[in-house]
């Protein structure tokens with residue numbers, strides 16, 4: 186597609202979503218950068234003065250349907266808003282954590298998406314871009330809630346792509362590895378599982394093993410450029426990485442899913 190018309194990004198207050206909003210606007214889209222607190226959008230408009238597109242800030246909480254208003258003429262939706270909780274073994278995760286994370290990462294994303302589809306159909310097509318996670322490709326301990334929510338988005342996206350291609354709507358999925366944001370910084374902590382009997386040494390090993398991640402962190406602007414590329418690629422695949430480590434994980438998973446997941 187040509188980089189023009191309206192693009193909506195969720196969770197654009199900071200981190201990856203903010204970088205994606207800026208990148209899309211710089212490449213020519215008129216971006217609606219949505220966020221829970223529009224005050225967090227200060228400075229966004231100025232960030233794209235050198236581009237051919239624009240940025241408008243709007244309030245949108247994916248868990249509050251009354252805040253979800255999408256513009257006529259919508260061509261691109263980037264479902265970026267996401268959250269996670271404590272890193273705990275499945276047996277210790279409070280049910281409320283499952284509900285909260287799925288409320289944002291899956292149900293909120295679906296609520297926005299189902300409203301975007303009729304608008305894109307009326308406009309003759311568009312792109313729906315879901316941000317999942319390269320962590321789907323690894324059986325990482327203590328990430329069950331987050332990974333399961335992203336895997337649900339992945340599966341939903343596969344079906345959606347099969348359904349809406351006939352309307353000129355292309356669904357793409359980005360599986361980021363480590364991108365330099367608040368969420369990544371927060372994940373550097375010792376997993377809360379360290380306090381769960383029987384899981385202490387596993388939690389410690391995970392904490393110590395993070396040095397591999399630390400060496401592979403990608404700046405948000407670099408990852409956002411890859412997202413933009415995926416959105417513009419008319420004949421592109423469903424799944425994309427946006428950083429080096431994420432690319433390696435995705436390639437390994439696609440080559441040998443069972444072996445890579447350690448599921449044998």
Ligand SMILES: NC(=O)c1ccc[n+]([C@@H]2O[C@H](COP(=O)([O-])OP(=O)(O)OC[C@H]3O[C@@H](n4cnc5c(N)ncnc54)[C@H](OP(=O)(O)O)[C@@H]3O)[C@@H](O)[C@H]2O)c1
Nearest residue numbers: 196198200201221246247266267318361363364366367368
């Ligand atoms: N960073 C990574 O290494 C990495 C790796 C894989 C996948 N991802 C995915 O990339 C996306 C962005 O992550 P990030 O690293 O930028 O995380 P982040 O720094 O924690 O930012 C999360 C963003 O989501 C927003 N958000 C959370 N709940 C929301 C809600 N109910 N409605 C609207 N917005 C909401 C936050 O808004 P507030 O400012 O209001 O809290 C914030 O803008 C997420 O889907 C994440 O799972 C990130």
